[in-house]
Amino acid sequence: MHIDIKQVSNRKELKLFIQFSLDLYNNNPFYCPPIIRDELNTLTEGINPAFEVCEAAYFLAYKEGKVAGRIAGIINHAGNALWKDSCMRFGWFDFVDDLAVSKALLDAVVAWGKTKGMTHMFGPVGFTDFDHQGLLIEGFQYLSPIASLYNYPYYVKHYQAYGLQGQKDWIEMHSGLVHQIPEELTQLCNYAEEHFKVKVVKVKSKKELIKKYGYSFFDVFDAANSPFSNSVPLTGGQKHYYANMFIRFLNFDFITFVTNEKDEIVQVCVCMPNITKALQKCNGRLFPLGWLHILKTMRAKRFEQIDFLLYATRPDYQTKGINALLFKDLIPIFEKYGVKYSESGPILEGSAIGNAQTDYFNSKRHKRRRTYSLIF
Numbered sequence: 001m002h003i004d005i006k007q008v009s010n011r012k013e014l015k016l017f018i019q020f021s022l023d024l025y026n027n028n029p030f031y032c033p034p035i036i037r038d039e040l041n042t043l044t045e046g047i048n049p050a051f052e053v054c055e056a057a058y059f060l061a062y063k064e065g066k067v068a069g070r071i072a073g074i075i076n077h078a079g080n081a082l083w084k085d086s087c088m089r090f091g092w093f094d095f096v097d098d099l100a101v102s103k104a105l106l107d108a109v110v111a112w113g114k115t116k117g118m119t120h121m122f123g124p125v126g127f128t129d130f131d132h133q134g135l136l137i138e139g140f141q142y143l144s145p146i147a148s149l150y151n152y153p154y155y156v157k158h159y160q161a162y163g164l165q166g167q168k169d170w171i172e173m174h175s176g177l178v179h180q181i182p183e184e185l186t187q188l189c190n191y192a193e194e195h196f197k198v199k200v201v202k203v204k205s206k207k208e209l210i211k212k213y214g215y216s217f218f219d220v221f222d223a224a225n226s227p228f229s230n231s232v233p234l235t236g237g238q239k240h241y242y243a244n245m246f247i248r249f250l251n252f253d254f255i256t257f258v259t260n261e262k263d264e265i266v267q268v269c270v271c272m273p274n275i276t277k278a279l280q281k282c283n284g285r286l287f288p289l290g291w292l293h294i295l296k297t298m299r300a301k302r303f304e305q306i307d308f309l310l311y312a313t314r315p316d317y318q319t320k321g322i323n324a325l326l327f328k329d330l331i332p333i334f335e336k337y338g339v340k341y342s343e344s345g346p347i348l349e350g351s352a353i354g355n356a357q358t359d360y361f362n363s364k365r366h367k368r369r370r371t372y373s374l375i376f
Contacts, residue, residue: 001063003104007112008058014043017058020067021094022283025150032144032276033284038245042131043072043092049237050127053078055116058092059108061101069095069102073109074127075116079232087230088113090123091131094151095158102158110376122167122373124149128234129225130242134170134346135159139367143276145307147345148172149369164372170346171368175361177306177342179335181328188324197261198322200329206247209255215239217257217268217310224312228348246309249275249298253337254306256329258322266317269326270310273303274343302338308345 008014018039025031043058045051054076061069074089090109095102113121125133132149137156144150192198203209209217215236222233234242250272258267278297282290297303313323342361346369 004062005108031150036284071105086119088118088121097154120375134369167371167373169349173344173363174366175342175363192322201257221312266314274305305341307343
């Protein structure tokens with residue numbers, strides 16, 4: 001069966017590109033639909049400031065006249081300059097279970113990368129470390145949070161059939177939360193406060209956050225990720241973009257900062273109620289009633305699961321036990337809202353940095369995801 005590949009060239013085709021994943025996972029109980037408007041903005045040059053340092057191409061695969069797959073090729077020029085590399089990223093890679101479809105899409109994105117002088121690629125990833133990354137390879141039976149990719153199990157054989165090689169593994173943790181502060185946690189907090197002159201800081205609104213700290217909380221994330229290959233610091237425009245994308249949803253009870261004696265943020269934790277069920281109800285559409293489902297979930301006084309969106313510690317404060325302050329602050333808040341479980345974001349396997357968020361809870365690794373690479 002012949003597969004036709006077409007490069008996306010207008011907004012109508014871009015909407016087809018986005019709609020394909022919604023159709024492919026229609027009625028899947030574990031898939032979290034993206035917010036369609038945010039997807040459009042992310043993929044549109046002139047709206048997403050990532051295009052200040054990136055370029056991208058999107059491809060659709062047609063089988064018997066119907067869309068059967070999609071893929072994005074991305075070149076982050078800032079990242080290549082930083083790492084002295086000629087690397088292409090690929091993402092938004094979804095397809096029906098037909099090896100001819102996935103091969104045709106990968107052939108198309110590799111050909112595009114070669115015309116740009118690239119020599120290899122890795123993915124699935126996005127423009128930045130704040131976009132979805134990593135193919136799900138274990139844990140298909142668990143609900144996906146908004147911050148993580150979901151994919152069918154058959155994707156793995158398609159990657160392997162094309163010769164893509166495993167690059168990095170990421171794990172995700174599911175934790176049962178305690179509602180009493182352990183004595184050892186209090187002792188650690190007292191030690192950290194005395195020896196490292198740190199304290200917990202809360203803000204009540206976006207206006208207060210930006211006025212007091214600007215977007216410096218993103219600098220903590222950048223610094224924490226700087227040792228990892230392919231990591232690229234966010235530009236000022238990207239910080240503004242991501243803050244506006246997410247802050248509108250957040251309950252500031254679940255935002256906690258730890259600052260030092262200079263009032264610099266050295267640790268940040270941002271959580272939110274799991275909104276997957278709300279997004280499934282509206283299938284990613286904010287209108288006419290999607291925003292209501294999301295707002296109702298975000299403003300709920302009682303709910304069962306919290307998702308960690310952002311958790312990072314400045315390198316010079318890692319392994320000092322200051323994460324104890326975060327959880328001493330959050331545990332009473334979890335109790336107030338009746339939260340029973342938490343879901344971590346992807347944590348690079350073997351990294352002690354991310355694992356700190358589960359030190360005080362009954363946690364298990366229930367998902368694994370992997371990025372893959374290919375030399376052209």
